[in-house]
Amino acid sequence: MKLFGEYCLILFKSQLQYRASFLLLSAGQFLIPLTSLAGLYFLFERFGSIEGWNFYEVALIFAVIHMTFALSECLSRGFDMFSTLIVNGEFDRLLVRPRSTVLQVLGSKFEFTRIGRLLQSAIVLGWAISGLSVDWTAWKVVVLALMIASGTFIFTGIFMIMAALSFWTIQGLEVANVFTDGGREMSQYPISIYQKWITRFFTFVIPFGCVNYLPLMYILGRAEDGSGGVGFLYSLAPLAGFVFIVPCLLVWRVGVRHYRSTGS
């Protein structure tokens, strides 16, 4: 953990060497989700609500998902760019070091310019919360924090699996975009609005639903009807994101064992 912090610090310093470029890129990142947000806003202006969800409720999810995406892109950029490590054979160097490969790959790159996107989502989050009439309890705040942390784990897990696949394919796979960018676009809305098979897949296989729809039901107090236990159960759903990382780590392990240097 200490090592991870040091990796962070060194890369942060190195990126700050190019201050102007850093600021420009951060500003760009700040603006990227702005058009999606504007789109969301105008759709709600036209339609009023989507399946009984109002703008602020969806904006809350929107903010949470974009935050987690920004965080995971910032922290696990190393996995996102991993195929380059394989292609030029640098992964060999990581293997001979006496630390875990996961840590080293994580530490190989951080993308701090995502701070812009994070900031933007944080503002949206504040806006959404101020527009919602939720009586916040300590546990609800914890659940919200859990949603963000857990979502970060999910995206990181997907990046990790895709990186592990490049042990076999050497090249990065564009199809990963379905799960990263696609997952992001999709989970901007409560996942219940989609077809059943999509909802199921993205709840039980890749648990986006567990950081978006289920805990939101709890926070908004919609899960209370029926037996009282359901609401609490929903609030625990974000934990699925942490569980999701386990099989990802396993795939990574298998991949590392399978690894053959490209030699160059």
Add this chain to the structure above:
Amino acid sequence: MKAYVSVFKLRMANGMQYRIAALAGVATQLFFGLIFIMILVAFYRHGGAEMPITLPQLAAYIWLQQACLSLIMLWFRDNELFQLITTGNIAYELCRPTNTYGFWFAKLLAMRLSSAIMRCIPVLFIAFLLPEPYRMSLPPSPVHLILFVVALILGLIILVAISMLIYISTFITMSPTGSLLVFALSGEFLAGLTVPIPLFPGWLQNIIYALPFHWTADFPFRVYSGHISAHDAWLSFPQQLAWIVILVGLGMIAMRAALKRVVVQGG
């Protein structure tokens, strides 16, 4: 003989790489198309009041968007031209006995077309087979189809002319990021790639119709689905042509100005 076989094998493997990349692109586009339509279906289910565009028309709109993505995306990654400018290899380019503007224009056009051909047919094919309400519909008449193709081609020329302006601006800023990113993003927003333009509020639509961006994607797609009648489409072509003249003219002037004071970077 052995050499030919191995060369053939290599070329095949190389081609396969691209095919898999294209296939992955198709899968991504299909997924995005499905998701967007599902969101719109959910919105429409409880929409209540009369909507400015019907759901099947929207489905066609979305699928055409996904299928023709490389024809309508303002930000088509071609770092080669940027590198030419920032590394100074532009000097070679200037030695060519052709008009630089025309040369780049043709290059950008060809790149977009080749990428589109590989991807659009499978996406559309599957989109036609999907169950309602996701199915891609046929245009109301063959006339609409022809008008759509004309509108799309004119739109493509407008789009490339806009992207040329972006490239030319690199001569001045020397960095393709930052402000250009903003330019590309807002351009795509104004072309209806984030939300179909008929769904925008009226005041925003009025702004959008005064800008060139919606001619590249929004207009041809709505001609296809019959949301814009054949008569109106005919009347709109002169506007598209006018934009082409304006944008290409601007681009040529800007290019000449930029090349006059070009400083070749590095050696």
